[in-house]
Amino acid sequence: MGEQKRKEEAQKRYFIFERKNYQFMLIGIAFIALGFILMSGGGSDDPNVFNPEIYSWRRIRLAPALILIGFGIEVYAILLNPHKKK
Template sequence: MDKRNLAFGKTNFILLAIGVAVVIIGFILMSGGSSTETVFDPNIFSARHITVAPIVTFIG
């Protein structure tokens, strides 16, 4: 494939990959322990899940 046919240049593809990686990291930060009907995990309301992870995802 010729370079003229690509939509982005090398720098743009690198920035795109970094952005996707940051979004994936944000979603990983949002994941947490599971709560069942008998066991409640209070860590789902931590600052990491509610504040940090959405900000990281938005930046990505």
């Protein structure tokens, strides 16, 4: 009987990540996507005309910061151990 129980336990499939890990991953992806959305635009339709809006605070400071925060959240989501007791 013990051998069959071990076989059943060996056949059980499990995920490496838990629900909490996936929630943090989705939050990180949202931050990264928002950063890329904020970084877009600012170009000029006419190549002979320079548009200084490309150097706005939103595109130079805010968007890259959001992207880096998103990558940090992704690393945290990967390293998070939901079974660890405090």
